[in-house]
Amino acid sequence: MSLESIYEAVLKGDAKTAAADVETALNDGVPPGDILHQACIPAMTEVGRLFEIGEKFVPEMLIAARAMQTAVNLLKPHLVDSDVQSLGKVVVGTVAGDLHDIGKNLVAMMLEGAGFEIIDLGTDVSAEKFVAAVQENNPQVVGMSALLTTTMTSISATIEALTEAGLRDNVKVVVGGAPITQDFANKVGADGFAPDAGSAPRVVKALLGAS
Numbered sequence: 001m002s003l004e005s006i007y008e009a010v011l012k013g014d015a016k017t018a019a020a021d022v023e024t025a026l027n028d029g030v031p032p033g034d035i036l037h038q039a040c041i042p043a044m045t046e047v048g049r050l051f052e053i054g055e056k057f058v059p060e061m062l063i064a065a066r067a068m069q070t071a072v073n074l075l076k077p078h079l080v081d082s083d084v085q086s087l088g089k090v091v092v093g094t095v096a097g098d099l100h101d102i103g104k105n106l107v108a109m110m111l112e113g114a115g116f117e118i119i120d121l122g123t124d125v126s127a128e129k130f131v132a133a134v135q136e137n138n139p140q141v142v143g144m145s146a147l148l149t150t151t152m153t154s155i156s157a158t159i160e161a162l163t164e165a166g167l168r169d170n171v172k173v174v175v176g177g178a179p180i181t182q183d184f185a186n187k188v189g190a191d192g193f194a195p196d197a198g199s200a201p202r203v204v205k206a207l208l209g210a211s
């Protein structure tokens with residue numbers, strides 16, 4: 001089974017074929033990381049490009065996202081080692097006003113694989129909900145994802161809410177998502193920025209002084 005056929009299935013939003021082809025590729029010994037990075041993620045990038053030039057529309061982005069999530073769910077057990085010792089708790093969520101969750105789910109998966117306990121608040125998470133989750137779970141890290149330029153401001157609003165609640169010094173804040181940069185992270189007072197899911201565990205571990 002070629003990576004090309006998985007790429008095409010995700011691009012077309014054909015979840016059934018994507019699932020069958022991922023299963024076959026795994027059985028054929030294709031590394032799960034290659035399936036993710038050389039087929040699934042490039043397909044979503046292409047969906048975004050086609051949307052931008054008016055050749056794909058929101059419903060097509062949605063079905064491509066479902067196919068991507070189906071593939072990721074099959075890859076997860078192969079990418080996450082469930083026997084690693086806990087390095088700490090991370091509360092993750094996509095910020096208020098934003099429904100994109102594929103990148104956030106990948107980040108959560110990689111952190112879980114590296115040994116962190118994940119409390120996933122989902123999408124469109126208000127500042128109040130982040131604050132409540134920190135009060136309730138006492139995590140070491142809060143991870144926020146934003147995919148829209150219009151929701152980047154929800155990151156600063158959430159950081160402010162954590163400060164107002166007296167919790168900012170208790171947690172490290174890590175941010176990411178397509179429009180987020182290191183410069184933005186510095187400006188809003190985040191502790192860390194990860195450009196992709198692969199680098200998220202390294203960034204979080206460095207902030208916590210874990211090796």
Ligand code: B1M
Binds near residue numbers: 044051092097101106
């Ligand atoms: Co939307 N969307 N979308 N969309 N969508 C984008 C983001 C867009 C760039 C498309 C485009 O125009 N080219 C554009 C944003 C433009 C902008 O703001 N500048 C856009 C738009 C405009 C919209 C709507 C407004 C469309 C509309 O309704 N007219 C709407 C907004 C809805 C809302 O959120 N309120 C909308 C809706 C949707 C769908 C619901 C249809 C669907 C999302 C489904 C879902 O997530 N369950 C969707 C999709 C699929 C996309 C694209 C095509 C793909 C996103 C994706 O999953 N990428 C996207 C175009 C693109 O990104 N190329 C687009 C794959 C994923 C692996 O990458 O999410 O970047 P990414 O995550 C990476 C890194 O960013 C990083 O690691 C991840 C893995 O390496 N990362 C972190 C992410 N979070 C992190 C957190 C961290 C660290 C790293 O620490 C905590």
